[in-house]
Amino acid sequence: MEINMIIGISIIMGTYITMVYLVLKSKKTIEKLAREKIRERRARHVKKVKATREVHHISNIKRRPR
């Protein structure tokens, strides 16, 4: 096998493995960021719901006959 062939095949294998590695790493990043965003949105929503419940609770206390 000539030297060029060895170098060439190494380059092909190397680049292909690098490509697959980069794509998988990128996929992870995309999904991680998406999960973080969902978590953030949920946290905001829970905060909002809690605040609303608190208001309801206060108004119920006021309405309760003494």
Added chain:
Amino acid sequence: MEEKVSLSRGLSLSHLMMMGMGMMIGAGVFVATGISIGFAGSGGILVAFALNGLIALFSAMSFAELASALPTAGGAYTYIDEAFKGLVGFLSGWINWFALIVAGSLYAMTFATYTIFLLKETPLFSFFHIAPSTAEEILVIAVALFFIAINYKGVSETGDVENIITIGQMSTLLFIGIFAIFFTLLHPERLSHFSEFIPNGWGKVLMAMGFTYVGFEGYEVIAHAGEEAINPKETIPKAILYSVVAVTTTYLLFAFAAVVGINADSLHISETFAALGPIGMGQAIKDLMPYGGLLVTLAAIFSSTSALNATIYSSTRVAFAMSRDRKLPSILSRIHGTRRVPHYALFVSSIILLGVTVMLPIEDVAASADIVFLLIFLFVNAAAIKIRVERGDELDYSFLMPYFPYIPLFAIFLQLILSIWIFHVSPIAWAITGLWIAVGLLLYVAYGRKGERKEFEREVVFEEVSEKRYRVLAAIANPKNAENIVGYAEKVAEYKDGELILLNVVTVPEQTPIEEAKRFEPEALKLIRSVKDKLKIKNVEGAVYYAHNLVRGILSAVRDYKVDILVLGWKGRPRWRYVLGSHLDKIVWSAPCDVILVKPEKVEKIRKILLPSNGGVHSVMAAEIAEILSKAYNAQVTVLNVNVNNEDEDRIKRRLSHVLERLSRDTIKILEGRNIVDTVIKEAKDYDLVIIGATNEGILQRLLFGGIPEEIARRCNKPVILVKRDLGIMSWINRWIGKRIGV
């Protein structure tokens, strides 16, 4: 009155990947591969494709990052302009325009080259006594003119056809590659074709990399679709990256097939390809397998035509966008009144495309396309660095490329080397590119500098629809029958104590950027307001959706509003091969909700409603609608069953029990008859409205025969309401099959 304006979102990850791969396998590979093996050798081409795949992936990462941060912008020009403004922004748009035009020209030439390759051995060719070169020249102009005309017509319903073509291209190339692997296992002596792996040195491999780079452009079209993608922040970056890897794999297999397939002495592989020139690929696959020549030629023809069509409209869009940004004369951003196409931008792009096609040989055109695309991607990488460094904190990225800034810096360096190296392949290509840039500079000094435009402000607001109440969506388009359709929708919304949404979808062809639909928004709002004013219920909302495709527009609104029932108008005159119509068939079988189709006919007052039924699931829903309307109009409902099988009456009543349960005051009528459709139509003459459930027949029956209810609805001259219930998982399976077989 509240009206919301939105863009339709209907493209999934697989749709986006198809778009990207379709553009990438855009015929450049068919021409460039053979020529490149000619100078880089059998192993050189594989190394060139692998390295190009990596460089393309680096640039794709920059693209994906920018697309994730700026999902509404789309396109290389917009990103570079966003980062650099001024002269660099102008030049990037100017070069991008030329790149797309030159690519279009290359695709037209590929089409002609391969068509003549297919035809030249047939008797047809010898009959006309035309030299192959003359025939190629005529064909190149003819195909370019044909697609220019198609773009002028504003044909936008090409999505499904494009998908089929892309699947065809990918599967053909993969099939050839896999066949070649098996062929090599049976004939291992063919591996000797790689014995001179890189016969002419590594410099030629660099040349091959530059020369085949055009085969790796096209994924940027995915970023263009940012406005129409479902969950764009996640799907767009993924689609861009996946399509680059998929295409690189395909190319490697395809090039391997060409090398092992060619019938030549193993020491003279590169010389054989050099002698064959652009049709080297065709000849190699012809030698590899039976009907290989035909297969590869058809793949090249399909790839080149779909890519030619796409590049013509992309180039038109870039010229239009530059003009809209006041970097080119304003005439280029004018839109044709009826066709809604930027016709002047299309005209100028077409003239340049025809000029390049006529004046240059295919090798120089391919080299020019490579240079300009390399320059564009180089700038995109620079833009990704600048935008992240300067505005990284304020932007909301959904993808951040790893190893920043080394990846874009490395990509810039390699692309610069490759673009310069192409000088060795075609000095003319560099001369033409230089000339184009010089003209651009002059134009910038004379015109572009004056008109730096402010940001294009978008009034589109997406709001989360959270409050859940019964929602009826009425899609209206034609002022003549809008009131009639909405009348029925209003009755349903009123009965259910729900909300009525009046939807008007403003469509523009693919050639026109989607936000330009804004120009036609006043007409849409006028129609919605005029209909709204005549309604009695209060819970009414107006919605205007911008879309390239009516079906996607309506389905997008259905999803956004979480609609329970969709009301549509129907002319009752389907085109050949459609049950209801090209759009309606898709909407009715794809909408994730109940659907009512109204065929409006003039009627003074509704007193008698006919409900033909055989007890199917959609008939039950039809009975519910009949009950609602009978209460609203104080009308009498008659359930009609045509007894074609001489069944006994009790059995029929048992079968119709679910239908009868839904009605408070009904009359049942059982008629004897041989033909259901004729009997119902005859009976309908005495009624003011016919309500009928959609067909229960399977998808293949529908395709072949249509359905009985649809035929009744079509032929009846009374107002008809056709009702289809959403069957949950069954409807989902139906939709899934329908999508795959193109229904």
